[in-house]
Amino acid sequence: MSRRLLLRHAGTPLPLSYERKGSWVALDVGGRRFEAEVTREGVWFDVRSDGRATRCAVARGKRGVWVSCEGRSWLLEEERPEAAAKGAPSADELRAPMTGRVVQVAARPGAAVREGDLLVTIEAMKMEFRLAAPEDGVVSEVRCEAGARVELGDLLVVLEPRS
Amino acid sequence: MSPARADFAARTQAAGDGRGLPFRKVLVANRGEIAVRVCRTLRAMGIPSVTVYSDADRSAPHARAGDESVAIGPAPPAQSYLNAAAILEAARRTGADAIHPGYGFLSENAAFAAECRAAGIAFIGPSSESMARLGDKSAARRTAAALGVTLVPGAEDLGSAGRARTEAERVGYPVILKAAGGGGGRGMRVVPSPSEMDAAFEAARRESKSAFGDDRILLEKYVHPARHVEIQILSGGSDAVALGERECSLQRRHQKLIEESPSVALDAGTRAAMERAAVALAVSAGYAGAMTAEFLLGAEGVFYFLEVNTRLQVEHTVTEMRSGLDLVRAQILIAAGRPLAEGLAPSDGATGPGSTRAPELRGHAIEARLCAEDAYHGYMPQTGKILVLAWHEEEGLRIDSGIAEGQTVQSYYDSLLAKIVAHGRDREEARARLLRALRGTALLGVVTNQPFLIDLLEDASFRRGETFTDTVESREWRAPTEIPDPALAAVAAFSSAPRGARGAEEDTDRYSPWRGLGAWGRR
Numbered sequence: 001m002s003r004r005l006l007l008r009h010a011g012t013p014l015p016l017s018y019e020r021k022g023s024w025v026a027l028d029v030g031g032r033r034f035e036a037e038v039t040r041e042g043v044w045f046d047v048r049s050d051g052r053a054t055r056c057a058v059a060r061g062k063r064g065v066w067v068s069c070e071g072r073s074w075l076l077e078e079e080r081p082e083a084a085a086k087g088a089p090s091a092d093e094l095r096a097p098m099t100g101r102v103v104q105v106a107a108r109p110g111a112a113v114r115e116g117d118l119l120v121t122i123e124a125m126k127m128e129f130r131l132a133a134p135e136d137g138v139v140s141e142v143r144c145e146a147g148a149r150v151e152l153g154d155l156l157v158v159l160e161p162r163s
Numbered sequence: 164m165s166p167a168r169a170d171f172a173a174r175t176q177a178a179g180d181g182r183g184l185p186f187r188k189v190l191v192a193n194r195g196e197i198a199v200r201v202c203r204t205l206r207a208m209g210i211p212s213v214t215v216y217s218d219a220d221r222s223a224p225h226a227r228a229g230d231e232s233v234a235i236g237p238a239p240p241a242q243s244y245l246n247a248a249a250i251l252e253a254a255r256r257t258g259a260d261a262i263h264p265g266y267g268f269l270s271e272n273a274a275f276a277a278e279c280r281a282a283g284i285a286f287i288g289p290s291s292e293s294m295a296r297l298g299d300k301s302a303a304r305r306t307a308a309a310l311g312v313t314l315v316p317g318a319e320d321l322g323s324a325g326r327a328r329t330e331a332e333r334v335g336y337p338v339i340l341k342a343a344g345g346g347g348g349r350g351m352r353v354v355p356s357p358s359e360m361d362a363a364f365e366a367a368r369r370e371s372k373s374a375f376g377d378d379r380i381l382l383e384k385y386v387h388p389a390r391h392v393e394i395q396i397l398s399g400g401s402d403a404v405a406l407g408e409r410e411c412s413l414q415r416r417h418q419k420l421i422e423e424s425p426s427v428a429l430d431a432g433t434r435a436a437m438e439r440a441a442v443a444l445a446v447s448a449g450y451a452g453a454m455t456a457e458f459l460l461g462a463e464g465v466f467y468f469l470e471v472n473t474r475l476q477v478e479h480t481v482t483e484m485r486s487g488l489d490l491v492r493a494q495i496l497i498a499a500g501r502p503l504a505e506g507l508a509p510s511d512g513a514t515g516p517g518s519t520r521a522p523e524l525r526g527h528a529i530e531a532r533l534c535a536e537d538a539y540h541g542y543m544p545q546t547g548k549i550l551v552l553a554w555h556e557e558e559g560l561r562i563d564s565g566i567a568e569g570q571t572v573q574s575y576y577d578s579l580l581a582k583i584v585a586h587g588r589d590r591e592e593a594r595a596r597l598l599r600a601l602r603g604t605a606l607l608g609v610v611t612n613q614p615f616l617i618d619l620l621e622d623a624s625f626r627r628g629e630t631f632t633d634t635v636e637s638r639e640w641r642a643p644t645e646i647p648d649p650a651l652a653a654v655a656a657f658s659s660a661p662r663g664a665r666g667a668e669e670d671t672d673r674y675s676p677w678r679g680l681g682a683w684g685r686r
Contacts, residue, residue: 003658003659009646020656025652025655029651032648036648036649036652038653038656040660043551043605044553044605045652045653047650047652047653049652054650055603056652057551057607058654058657059550060550061607062548065654065657065658066551066608067646067650067654067657068551068605069649070602071601071604071613073607073613074650075610097543099573100574124544125535125536125544125577126373126374126576126577127370127416128366128370152546
């Protein structure tokens, strides 16, 4: 019996279905087939295929399923139908790329900005990060103020792209 | 615990030589891996320890690493780890009669060192006078110049962006702005042209003020290509010993990522000249403690003095791996007024007559700094809960970690999570060991620079020893986009396992830094 996983990686859907019998796992990744023996040892998943063994670790967190393999790791978001329907967030919303503190707000409502213009400066882990306009446009909303704490993903500035 | 860590712990544990020192109890005024690491030496020396923690660090490993711990205030550093009054009060309340400042925070704050002494508490570090002479970048430049050490052309104590522009015109662009009162890359800005000076100057000032409570800025000509090479010093006040160099050229945002010793670029003559300059700096200031003199190494063995760090450095571990010394123990002994020879003696208790000669430096050591940051997207700091943490273990490997499974990495503090240090008979053996360690370590739940460290160590330029201060940032490094099939097979196996049988949902704390440390680790 084949099972499907609805996953996204970096915003892109990752079509994955698999069959499993004991330690045998067969994957179908967008038409590509991969078979392996998968055994568990503590936090590790030992994956053997074609005479090659690979150690992986997997965990589920609030943001999705994390998997690491030979020192590299990936976050796979679990796709929900409603999220898929909404589509990708619009490009004119500048959101906090990290949790931190707003140091400076250069964006003024109504102001015309050019691509690369500084909009907001955020401080996190004692370093300053400059968030710039992704394209030419007009600032339609400023949703943050200097000194405020912001969480990852908080809306900071809305930009009306120049048409 | 890896065999190398076990060796290190056993060596120091056998000592127990803190008994008989004037310190009854030492407070560690820091957090993260360095607080954990200092506590380990204190325990080995038989000295009771106190750690301090902010509200955000209530459940952080360092808060449990000492014999006692004290809450010192809200999460922002200015209200906790930089809050001198709260830290001194914690020392008084617990009866601590000495403070180890670690690195960063108050470690290079001469006023804090003076306050400690005024309160009758020993500051494990140099006197505030030698700190003022060497730790302040402007003063250190003057001291070095007086000793005949070559300086990078520049100017000190710039009061305004206008003054900075004038001085930049004089030495020529590009220039670099630095916080006079700090280190660790904070407040540093490379300014390529006059049009960028005003914004860079204000940003450097703000960062400097926020990180060190001091907004004095100095300017230097930006020398490149260059290597960052530093000399580790242990100094007893009137006598000082150099413990070789560390090359720390691989940096991003002026913060080091990979450090190694020896440097492939240093010949014996240049090394000796650098060591002489570093020793002269220490002795000229009557310096007592551990100290590092940083240099820029240009082409053909020309080197320029950069600055002195009047504290233990993050990468002191590289020197420990080659020398067999415990530099924290040496700091404590020197602060207790013991002769330098005691700090230089092996800490296994087999103390001979004592010599102020540097121990032999063996093999090659390379350290990688594991940080919570997305190296492929502007080194953006990352936060999140650590869901899985499993370290690779093997002989010749040391891991100094300040994290544990279940802990949430927050945005208030430095992004350094752990240091992975590999030792080998030669550079290639150390490099291969460090790569095995990085590939064999699983850390899930927060994005780290682990894959980027692997990229750097695998890169042909690193293999050839072509490491310069702009190597990391002058190139574009791309994240691997394809997820390998074995990883997806593991996800499938994980997803199909019955709930509760999935590894990451169990409370697997087997690799916690507290394991093997006995009852004191968990209370």
